[in-house]
Amino acid sequence: MFGPVLRRLALAAALVPLAPLYATAAEVTVFAASSLTNALGRVAEAWTAATGHHVVLSFAGSSALARQIQQGAPADLFISASQDWMDAVAGTGDLRDGTRRDILANSLVLIAHGRDAAPVTLDSTFDLSGLLGDARLSMALVDAVPAGIYGKAALSHLGLWDSVAPKVAQSDNVRAALAFVARNEAPLGIVYATDAAVEDDVSIIATFPADSHAPITYPAAITAQAQSPVAQEFLDFLSSDAARAIWQGFGFGFPD
Structure with a gap:
């Protein structure tokens, strides 16, 4: 007669190890240049599979994204296709100090x-x-x-x-x-x-010859208004070996 009770206890015990995963799962919102659409989507999938955290991706021209961040849009990370628009966001105090880094190159x-x-x-x-x-x-x-x-x-x-x-x-x-x-x-x-x-x-x-235009590099940084507890973790993952393999598969290079 204790069968149903034992089954319920066994089920509860089986679920206990899963509790920390759901309790610590978090979300990070990334504003990124349109040219990153396919590759960054794959990078985000790899990170989610490894950590259980979720990535919300918003793609547009770097100029539009920069202006949205300056106006208070809830982005945790910004990845620009140019230094100038990252400079613009930094100039209005909308980047977290010490987080900016160059992660990719293109032609x-x-x-x-x-x-x-x-x-x-x-x-x-x-x-x-x-x-x-x-x-x-x-x-x-x-x-x-x-x-x-x-x-x-x-x-x-x-x-x-x-x-x-x-x-x-x-x-x-x-x-x-x-x-x-x-x-x-x-x-x-x-x-x-x-x-x-x-x-x-x-x-x-x-x-186009490399000397016909400024080097095409993609800086990334955490925004000043970032709320995600895993923003730094995802920023670091963008330059990990796992991410670099994905970037290379989509034809991106890396800054010298």
Whole structure:
């Protein structure tokens, strides 16, 4: 007659080891540049599997995210695609002192619609305007979003900006610029190499010379208003061996 009681006691005993896991599980909110969408999602999954903690990811252009943080948005971590927008957030006192670090590097490429587009040579003799004809060059916002800023700088360095500026179609973030080319709404675009790698309907037809723009690095930092008890833990995980393997799989490099 003690069978049901014993079963209940056995079940309670079996559940005891699980209690600390649920009691200590936490959440961290990360604002990150759009170009990190696929890779950071995988990194977050790996961290959740290892720790039981949950990651809330919000992706947009670095400029938009920086402004949201400055206006009090509840981000625990900020990962920018440029130093300038991280500097802007630091300048308004919205970063936690001592947490900023550079975690990733990238390169800038010219893409074309389709998988078999012919490669070109990107130098001062390249007639990009002629190749476009009456069509558009898809870019992120050239005065606000890092990919667009890098792209404008590279084209200016090569002496090509003035001729193509009237033909540029600007988007709020680099993934939107990528999508225009993938859908053939623009024949050419400028994005990061890692963006092109995750889209089946575009080809990289050239890589911009490294000296044609500022180094593309991704700084990360905890925000001043962070509330998550595991923000530092996740920030550290971004540079762990496990995370680095994922980043490399998506084509990212690392700062020197």
